[in-house]
Amino acid sequence: MDQLWDAVVLVLMDEEYEPYEIYQAEREELLEYIEKSSSSRARRGALSIARFKIIGRLAWTREDGLEPEVWDNQTG
Numbered sequence: 001m002d003q004l005w006d007a008v009v010l011v012l013m014d015e016e017y018e019p020y021e022i023y024q025a026e027r028e029e030l031l032e033y034i035e036k037s038s039s040s041r042a043r044r045g046a047l048s049i050a051r052f053k054i055i056g057r058l059a060w061t062r063e064d065g066l067e068p069e070v071w072d073n074q075t076g
Contacts, residue, residue: 005027006026006027007024007025007026007027008024008025008027008030008052008056009022009023009024009025009059010022010023010024010025010049010052010053010056012049018062019060019062020061020062021058021060021061021062022058022059022060022061023052023053023056023057023058023059024056024057024059025052025055025056025057026056029055029056030047030055033047033051033055
């Protein structure tokens with residue numbers, strides 16, 4: 001937590017190691033959760049997958065691809 005970083009991504013893979021979902025959580029959201037949490041695991045920076053999915057947002061799925069607001073390089 002002492003280093004500079006913007007976000008953390010969680011890549012969920014199937015049994016063949018193919019990604020099927022990617023979640024992204026911003027630094028501010030994670031730091032806020034850690035500060036408010038009384039859990040010693042959270043204070044160490046450890047989160048369950050379920051908690052990460054609650055804090056973060058779904059950025060990509062195998063079926064739908066990228067969410068439009070995540071990466072939009074279209075002009076105009």
